[in-house]
Amino acid sequence: MMTTAPTPAVAWLRWAVKVAGIYVRLAGNSVEAAIRARAAVGGGGTAARLRAWASVIGVAVVAVASGGGRTALQKAFEPVERAADEAADALADAGKATAEDPYEPYRALYATLPVPPIGLAAAIESDEVFARLRVAGPNPMILSRVRAADDEAVAGWLTDAHLRAAAGCGGDSIAAAVADHRLYVADYRGFAAALRASSEATGGTDDLDMAGGADGRGAEVLLGPVAAFALPPGGGSDGRLQPIAILPDGEPSTPALTPADGTAWTAAKAIVNAADGAHHELDTHLARTHLFVNLAMGCTSRRLSAMHHPVWRLLTPHADGTAFINNLTPHTLLARGGDVHLLLPASRAAQVNYVGGIVTGARFNDRFPRTELAARGLLHEDALSYPYREDALAMYDAIHTFVADVLGEYYTSDADVGGDPELAAWAADISAPAPGGAGLAGFGELRPDGSTEEGIIRTFAYLVKAVTLLIWTASAQHAAANFPQADLMACAAAYPLAVREGAPTPGAATPITQWLPPLRVAARQLFLGNLLGGVVHLPLGSYPLTPLPGGWFRSARGAAAVSDLRRRLDDIDARIGLREAGEQWFKYEYLRADRVPRSINI
Ligand SMILES: [Fe+2]
Structure with missing residues (x-):
């Protein structure tokens, strides 16, 4: 390394x-x-x-x-x-x-680029690959556990019969699967509703929809599907989910589709992947990594003494290139007619409106990975194979130990933290409304009742957590979202970013191409995915070359902390290598040590 x-x-x-x-x-x-x-x-x-x-x-x-x-x-x-x-x-x-x-x-379209090893069709044709994409794909942030039989995610459409038709689930029921923590959903209805609301709020239709051209394909269709998955009773699947049924447009009164529906089932899976891909780009990737980190790092530049303040020294290398790439995208990918506009559903104005709502609406204290996983009911589900969770938490813990080591040299008590005026100004700036401040809600010490002291840092523990979250988001979380773009997600036949047809009719044999984007769109998606997912620059664990004793942190303790961090990252890397060595479908290796940049620069 x-x-x-x-x-x-x-x-x-x-x-x-x-x-x-x-x-x-x-x-x-x-x-x-x-x-x-x-x-x-x-x-x-x-x-x-x-x-x-x-x-x-x-x-x-x-x-x-x-x-x-x-x-x-x-x-x-x-x-x-x-x-x-x-x-x-x-x-x-x-x-x-x-x-x-x-x-x-x-x-x-893959003339000289290599076709993904499992092929283009596997992401929607293979049920095993389709299920694994929910826990080890580009957007492993959607899956949640169903916590009640009348949970709105399954109420009114999912039946015991759906569950019993799945392999190994013969005597199963929704009630039993919920009680055993074996029933899961990927629910995109909230996302689709918010994007539709953004379209209405911004007045309109997509004036630059790539409507098919020579392919004669229809315009983008925005659907909010729900997909249900289960673990079979008694184990036996190595924690791997099985897809049970899909409600393609999320409306309980419409027909659900199952693996028995042939081509229509394949179309339903394409609809889920498309919703997942659009959510990935606008929400998980752009709003929750690129823009979130940019806002907080801006406060670091404004409020902390450059080169001297320990939090400035810790955070600044993790913002290398972030403002540059973010300032570039409105003129390229996010421009009118740019690839994001053309490949994803809704108009550019609606996309921007949606992203803005996520950036300002998502609360900082809800973004800690264990908090986020717990909110989806997945933190303690050890029976579920969930490679992203395993790697993301390991990376978070390694970074947390490192941050505590580095900051522990400068702050020896909560009083030291509370008495630092620059830190107080930094925290206040993160919470202050935009455009004067970053406008990030939910940043600050947590009260016993779970509410937040907005813009206040009083304890060493919260300081370490907040700095850790920023570094983890700029490195590990961005890597988890960014680099799958160059794999299956680059292929519109595997991961369309918008489908071109509405909910399929159960049992109908309509060709899958009716749902897939036209070739011009597919060619642009191949370009976009390989460009964005192809630049791995400045690895996590590296710091700017400094000729002074003690390296970038100018202290023996800081230099030792960096060495320890690298060792921990190498340990995580080795564990991922072992786990994925026998993987049958596709490997989840986006958080291996040499694949995680320290900052968002692409
Ligand atoms: Fe990115």
Whole structure:
């Protein structure tokens, strides 16, 4: 594992080279996909390949030369996106879709990029993979345990018969499964309702919906599905969930679908993955990591003495590149017509409105991983295999020990903490309403009744917890959300970010392609996922290279704390490697030591 990070200029040059390398790789993939598709209908060849590359390079040069700074970066997206569009159009022209394999044109988009090892269709075709994605996928933040038979997540639609039809659940019932802590749901109704409310509040329809073009596919459809999962009675599944039934649009009066429904069941699973993907990007990833960390880190820059205050020294390396990437995205991915706008449901205004509501509405004290897991009823469910939970908590505990070590050198009592005026100003700034402060609700000491002393830090324990949460969110939690984007989530056939058809009719044999995004959308999703999930920069456990004794923390105790942190991260890494060595479907390795950047920079 890396022991120090390079100086900032070298570090950011490396970042730029990594991003440029990915751009070239993605452009090459698109050019090759287009050439192969043209070749299939009598076109293509070396001359066409050279013309395509000349076009990509020419557009890039003109785009970058015509703008400076942020505009140049914004324009640098254009040639790669154009190449992706051309690949999609070439594949659509080549008509590669066949009734036997509806996924073939999506697979053909992977011309030089490797197809995910389990294949593109597995995420929605395989029940085992579909279930594992809820606990080891891009968005393992939705699953919750059903805590009462009349819980609104299952009331009115899930029946004992649904449960009994599942393998190994012959004599089961909802009441028994609830009592044994074996019934779980992934419920996206609240998310869909909030996004619909944002659409209504911002007045409108999506004026730039990619409605299918040559594919002739329909517009995006926003559904709020509920999926039910169970562990079979008596164990025997190694804690792995089985999907039981799906209510595709979340309305109890409409039909639920089960594994017996064939193609319609596959469509229902695609609807769940699409809701999961949209929630992931807007909520779990953008709102709860990128923007949350940015706001708190802004207070660190404003209120704490640069280079001197121990909390400034602890937090600042974990904000490397965060403001930069966040300032860039409104002009690229989040721009009108940008990839987030085009790939996800609802208009850009509705997406921004929704994200803003999460950033200001989610309470800081509810974000601690054990609090968050407990709220979903999953903290103590040891019978449930939940790789994200295992790794996220291990990372949190390692960072907590490290933060306590470092801060313990400077604060030896609660009185030291309460008597630090800079810390008091920092805490008040985090809670103060925006735009003057960060506007983060629920930050401050917890009273015995569970309420929060907003903007107040009085104890060493709360200081350590708050700093730990910020570092954990900037590193481990962002890694858990960000890097799955380059795997199955990059493929629209496996993880559509919006479906194109409403709830399927039970038993109907409508082709799955009716629900999947058109190829132009799929080509953009492949680009977006591989770009965002491809840049692993500045590993957790590294700190800026400092020639002074004691390293970045300028103390022997600080240097020892960093070494201890690295050792703990390596231990976690080894445990993940052992656990995943025999994994049958796909490995959950996003929190391995060399895959977790210390800051949000992509
Ligand atoms: Fe990210």
